[in-house]
Amino acid sequence: MPAIEIRTNVSVADPKAFFSAETLDKPEAYVGVHLVQEQTMTFGGSFDPAFLLSISSLDNLPPENTEKFSKAFAAFIQEKLGVPHDRGYILFNDPGRPNIGFSSTTFATIFGKQ
Known part of the structure; x- marks a missing residue:
């Protein structure tokens, strides 16, 4: 259930090809x-190129994963947007x-049923 929101002041050439689920292992x-x-x-x-990236995800964000994800997303953003890793959070x-x-329910109920 990752929900990802990225805000940036640059233009994305192909928004449909911009993100992949691979990084979050979901x-x-x-x-x-x-x-x-x-x-x-x-x-x-x-006002130089910058980003704000919010990632909400269930059950896979312990510190060892967030460190790994931060590195991967920062590299992705630098590659795809040309925004340096130190120009966003x-x-x-x-x-x-x-x-x-x-x-029509919550993940607590869904996972409780499994």
Whole structure:
């Protein structure tokens, strides 16, 4: 259930090919991505290329994973957007199974049934 939101002040050439679920080790069928591009954005007091990346995911964000994910996403953003890794923040959040709704229920109920 990863939900990924990236905000950036640069343009993405092909938004449909921008993200992949591989980095988070989750099936792509369950990944939601929201890309907000060409926004007015400052980082460190400058309007140079920048990003803010928010990742919410259930059950796979312990510190050893967030370190690995941070490195992978920073490299991805630098490669795809040309934005240096020190021009943005990556926010990780595991909201907990009861706090994510899907298919008219929550993941707490879905996982409780399995």
